[in-house]
Amino acid sequence: MFKQFKLKKWTSWLITLVMVLSFATPLTVSAAGEDTKIVNIISFNDYHGIVKESGKDVGIAKFVGAVKEFKKENKNTIVVAGGDLYQGTALSNLNYGAPITDMLKELGLVASALGNHEFDWGADKITNWSKDGGFDFLASNIYDKKSGKPVDWAKPYKIVEMDGLKVGFIGLATPETTYKTKPTIVEGLEFRDPVKAAKEWSEKLRSGELKEGKADVVIALTHLGSEQDSKTKEITGEAADLAKANVGVDAIISAHTHMPVSGKVNEIPVVQGNKNGRAYVKLEVAFNTKTNKVVIEPAFIDLSAAVKTLPEDEAGKAIASKYEEASKAKLDEVVGTTDKDLTHDRFNGPSLLGEWVTEVMAKTANSQIAITNGGGLRCPVEKGNITVGKLYELMPFDNTLFTMELKGSDLKRVIENGIDNKTIGWVAISGVKVKYDLKQPMGDRIYEMTLKDGSKVDMNKYYTVVTNDFMATGGDNYDFKGAKNLKDTNLPIRDALINDLRQVKNLSVVKASFLESGVKPATTPELKPVDKKVVYTVKAGDCLYLIGQKYNIPYKKIAEINNIKNVDLILIGQQLVIPVN
Structure with missing residues (x-):
């Protein structure tokens, strides 16, 4: 009797456990x-x-x-x-x-x-x-x-x-x-x-x-x-x-x-x-x-x-x-070498690769300044031989060199869009040294811009700039409004890189740090002239008119400053504040 009861009890407990587990761990779709x-x-x-x-x-x-x-x-x-x-x-x-x-x-x-x-x-x-x-x-x-x-x-x-x-x-x-x-x-x-x-x-x-x-x-x-x-x-x-x-x-x-x-x-x-x-x-x-x-x-x-x-x-x-067979000869052609890795990660700050690419852009287009978007550079370039195929990987998009003249203030706005932009990544530039402060709000991070010769960028002066046709027409939300003499050269940037490598043959890129992190100087508050004043004690025979003549100030001004309602009534010993230059 006891054994039968015990068996029923264990059976009941096992059934309950199975039910609990079936709810706790639902059946998979496959089951x-x-x-x-x-x-x-x-x-x-x-x-x-x-x-x-x-x-x-x-x-x-x-x-x-x-x-x-x-x-x-x-x-x-x-x-x-x-x-x-x-x-x-x-x-x-x-x-x-x-x-x-x-x-x-x-x-x-x-x-x-x-x-x-x-x-x-x-x-x-x-x-x-x-x-x-x-x-x-x-x-x-x-x-x-x-x-x-x-x-x-x-x-x-x-x-x-x-x-x-x-x-x-x-x-x-x-x-x-x-x-x-x-x-x-x-x-x-x-x-x-x-x-x-x-x-x-x-x-x-x-x-x-x-x-x-x-x-x-x-x-x-x-x-x-x-x-x-x-x-x-x-x-x-x-x-x-x-x-x-x-x-x-x-x-x-x-x-x-x-x-x-x-x-x-x-x-x-x-x-x-x-x-x-x-x-x-x-x-x-x-x-x-x-x-x-x-x-x-x-x-x-x-x-x-x-x-x-x-x-x-x-x-x-x-x-x-x-x-592969149809394209092999062209893609395997070695057009140059690099003695170091040309690193790039558009979300990880300015890159050595970006500097090289923009330097070639500026050189090819004969422009003072070059700008390209980090997202247009799709991979780093490893140390050693650089093939045509690798450059296609680097720049798979057939973007062309696009030249213009851009005022300093507009140049600043354009570059600001690519300073630690969490959506599109970092901009790559050459020809202008830009100092920025990431602690400042986006759009107000650049605090200094100088050209290669050390001269400061004039906000009202125009400079020759080359970018790519994607950016020039609003790509990645870059705004070149205000530019003049715009021209699409129709030369793919990738071809410019290939042509330059064939001439240079062996690259040894040294980082120029065109984009440099720093601390924006504190703004010096505007100094206003300090008002000077004297305290005059009224004597016998004084009136506001005579006091005003003495200090070369209208008597009504003295009355206004000292809150005198009746200009004909001042008292001996009364102290008056008199502003002086």
Whole structure:
């Protein structure tokens, strides 16, 4: 009897424990029941034209292999991308993105957001990339300014049906595109509020009013930025703001900021797959067909940690080899050497690389001063041989030398925009020594500017300046208002660097510290003349008129200072304050 009671007691306790654990540790999506459909969405972003394996960049052959392996193990998989796919390496740039288009087709990409760098070679390329790659570009918030209608080379949404589950994707471009690509290319476009666009299209996708019917799951496929704190795991940025806005999406795929992101904001999964194909992200979608409830688990899959052991896909390898062979002779040409590393990190202060580049710009354009944006320099240059291919990596964007005359006060304003700018990074300059104080508010950090000859920059005098066409037309929010004699030379800066290296051959760059940190001198207060005064004691026979004559001051002024109401009444022994010069 006791044994039977004890057994029942233990059985009851075990059942209770299992129930408690089942609540404490919910079932994973993969362990869902037969009423649940499982679909995986994998995405990558900011691929930036990577063709060959290099360092942490896995290259086309291994990236295609990794994605194909995942698709093999997970048959219901949708592949999408977050934009900025083509621009960035010599092999891609020389072929206007053709190797990447071939890669996307091999991956079976169904849709991509539009990144700001998709516009670098003009919007006309977008249609052909989409057609040749067999996928759609999505952007619900890009409108033509003249017609007021959505652009016709991108779709606002796409519904992809997988295993009977309808997944709706809403495309969203970052409004930062207006100043993070060449402004003249996008000047006819309007980048509307992503929050409003997402809300509008999520409602349409869920209503069933669209021709494809009602979407079961709605995903924002975006080029909106996000960042995740490595310790707290908090996610911030444009994508996080979208999640907090409750626009009706089930998950958000972000891009643009080149960050590893995987987590939730406002209970909405937000992901981003770093950059350059070093990783991809996964959204594992579980949809219950009885309750119509969806559960999505985000994940970040790092490929860079195992880059050496990743297998190569033969089709991907053939794509890379095709374009390597076609461009090899040009890219491998050594045009010069450097005896030291030319370091650069646009968010880590002025760089040696930036000084060299701007010195060459000034020399080529015969200008006193050169200015370029740190974000336009995409990598450092290592000690040793410098090839044409390396210079394409350094400056993948075909920005040209742009000359002008700029007044000292305007020059100061321009450089101020690139002093520890947390959004765009540091400016690079040459020809003018600038002292700044980071403790001062942005826009008021420069306190001294001198030319190479030691003379101070005159705020009212014009100087010859060279920059790049991206900045000259408002890129990175640089404002050259007030400039005169503006001229686009149409000479790519990269070509200027190649030509100069061929002449110099061996570089030995010495840091000139054109940008120098210091402490802004305290402002000396304006000295006002000190009022002098005497105290006069009234004697017998005195009157204000006579006292005023004695000190050369109007008698009414004496009365006013001493608060005398009746100018004819003063008393012997009375003390009067008399101002004197």
